[in-house]
Amino acid sequence: MSGAAHLTLTTDVVPFAIHGERLEVLLARQAADWRLPGGPIAAGEELDAAARRYLAAQTGLNDVYLEQLYTFAQPKRHAGQRMVTVAYFALVSTDFPSDDGAPADRQAHWIAVNELPAQAPDGAEIVALAHRRLASKLAYSTIALQLMTEHFTLSELQAVHETILGETLDKRNFRKRILALDCIEQTGALERRRGHRPARLFRAKRPGQVDFIK
Amino acid sequence: MSGAAHLTLTTDVVPFAIHGERLEVLLARQAADWRLPGGPIAAGEELDAAARRYLAAQTGLNDVYLEQLYTFAQPKRHAGQRMVTVAYFALVSTDFPSDDGAPADRQAHWIAVNELPAQAPDGAEIVALAHRRLASKLAYSTIALQLMTEHFTLSELQAVHETILGETLDKRNFRKRILALDCIEQTGALERRRGHRPARLFRAKRPGQVDFIK
DNA sequence: ACAAAAGTGTTTTTGTTACACCCATGT
DNA sequence: ACATGGGTGTAACAAAAACACTTTTGT
Incomplete structure (x- = not known):
């Protein structure tokens, strides 16, 4: 009856901004490659608080609009360790620096949604889902x-x-x-x-x- | 960095049906009172599979339409044990028995959405959210x-x-x-x-x- | 014959789409 | 004077809302 064995609960955030007629996503450096910002939720932490914390820590973003998107479970990712991801999307105002510092130094960088690299598991799907949600909300919200x-x-x-x-x-x-x-x-x-x-x-x-x- | 300590991941399902001009929710008996069907997700189990499993086990419902609603975290519910709930709603066809057996024997029973008892934590809010989602989907889906x-x-x-x-x-x-x-x-x-x-x-x-x- | 719900079109109103020219500025 | 994007109204069309009577059955 215990579902808690080896369960890691994480958040992933899709941070959107518009730069020069392109819709871009801010990716964070994780080891060798670029991933959606996010990580494990701390004990006693709210889900959206965790999403904001990782955004701030991994990309420097603060005070963004944040909205829960969907929750994904990868039944068995690596050996026993199970991962459940609560995905969010964030909206970042256009004046947040598009990319600063030399490419190699940056801890995060913006990339157009239609030029995403082969990425985190499901990364592209999460971004695509977030994009669809955002596009449909234009019709009935501000x-x-x-x-x-x-x-x-x-x-x-x-x-x-x-x-x-x-x-x-x-x-x-x-x-x-x-x-x-x-x-x-x-x-x-x-x-x-x-x-x-x-x-x-x-x-x-x-x-x-x-x-x-x- | 480990968010897994004492974490229980559960599903709750809001099973809707229409009975005689009333929108009703199927509640399951849990100890003394009535709760939304649901429970902890087993290791290696998909989220929606868990939702279906609890629906079947606690209420006898099978083959329903199921849709993910929202994920809630209760930062600290009871002593150290933390609970994260992935909420779903289900749509049940009108011909599923409205209520059978004597009231005391039933393991589950239907109750109108506007007559919900003081219930599971957030139960009423989850039902209200599901109701709003369902109502808005009438406008743009079948x-x-x-x-x-x-x-x-x-x-x-x-x-x-x-x-x-x-x-x-x-x-x-x-x-x-x-x-x-x-x-x-x-x-x-x-x-x-x-x-x-x-x-x-x-x-x-x-x-x-x-x-x-x- | 009456009660009760099923079935059926048209008009009015509202919202959406298509469309073209003048304005204020910098060079 | 010309290039550049800023700013503006109206007519045509489509979609949504309002609206009332006839039909088929059971009693």
């Missing part, structure tokens, strides 16, 4: 705001949606829809970039909070 | 068919939707929508009940399979 910096333009927000969905959206329809959600407001400031009209900056009305639609 | 008997009338299917959603639906709009999904077909037979026109019987085109919409 979750994309968790990927934005504090201030952002509507075109930037649209580009985030387009990157996740893998399709282009109509500018006027997108703006109509987003503004109707009443989830963002103008800051009053403008973002000026060379060579064209400055864009209005917006911010989330309820930063950190994900609202559902309808 | 999941409700998993609650039906092999043959059923459109009015019965509509009643199942109404019971889960807690609101009445328009008969013509409901039929238009369901038939457009191309998930059910007429059997040719009629169900005749006293006192009114007989109803056409339908069956699922792909029983056991849940299709998604759009």
Whole structure:
């Protein structure tokens, strides 16, 4: 009746960010290769606390949006040792450094979701599942705001949606829809970039909070 | 670094069925009181296999639709022993016996979701979460068919939707929508009940399979 | 003949999609 | 003056909601 024999409970986190029209995942160095951040859950620790702890320790990420994805059991991975993984995904704002330091020194680095290396067991499947979940949530929540910096333009927000969905959206329809959600407001400031009209900056009305639609 | 100390991994299952316009949950006897079916996962066992095993052993249910819901950790439940629960919900067809035998003898019994007893830790929350998930899936999948008997009338299917959603639906709009999904077909037979026109019987085109919409 | 649930279309309203031009800036 | 992305409204279409009467059976 005891299911506890040689059981290791771990978390894996899929940390997403958008960098230059690409959806990327932050991988952590583990021995020779790159893996999703994560590791065993400590005694008395909450699951999401463990996920946050490994994110911080292995990648330096803090204060991200975190959501439980799915729980996987690998019935017998290596000799007697059994592993159960609670998978999470995290959304990281675009201004978190995309990659710093020399490639060899980094303890973590971003890689595009469609260029994942042969990786941790099930790593690619977990990422694919997280990607699907994220894409479907765009339709009925304000979750994309968790990927934005504090201030952002509507075109930037649209580009985030387009990157996740893998399709282009109509500018006027997108703006109509987003503004109707009443989830963002103008800051009053403008973002000026060379060579064209400055864009209005917006911010989330309820930063950190994900609202559902309808 | 070892998260395995005194860790018990368990499953809990929320088995739903519709009985007479009520959404009910099947509880299993555990010592003095009634609990969601479930228990510790055996070594080398898949998570959903454990859920099915406990359902069968504690309630007699077999071959139900099963879906993972969420994973909960109770950081320290009783003295050192830690419990992590992978929650599932199950959908049971209406013809599974609603309750048989004398109340005192039963090893399991159905109870309406809005009349749950003070129960297992988090029992009511797990049921509520499962109920919300089920209700939202009605909008974009054919999941409700998993609650039906092999043959059923459109009015019965509509009643199942109404019971889960807690609101009445328009008969013509409901039929238009369901038939457009191309998930059910007429059997040719009629169900005749006293006192009114007989109803056409339908069956699922792909029983056991849940299709998604759009 | 009456009660009770089954069955059936059309109109109205709402939301979604498609679409093209002017604006403000930097060079 | 030109290149670049920012910003804006309307018409067509599709989907969802509202709505009432006839049919078939049992009593």
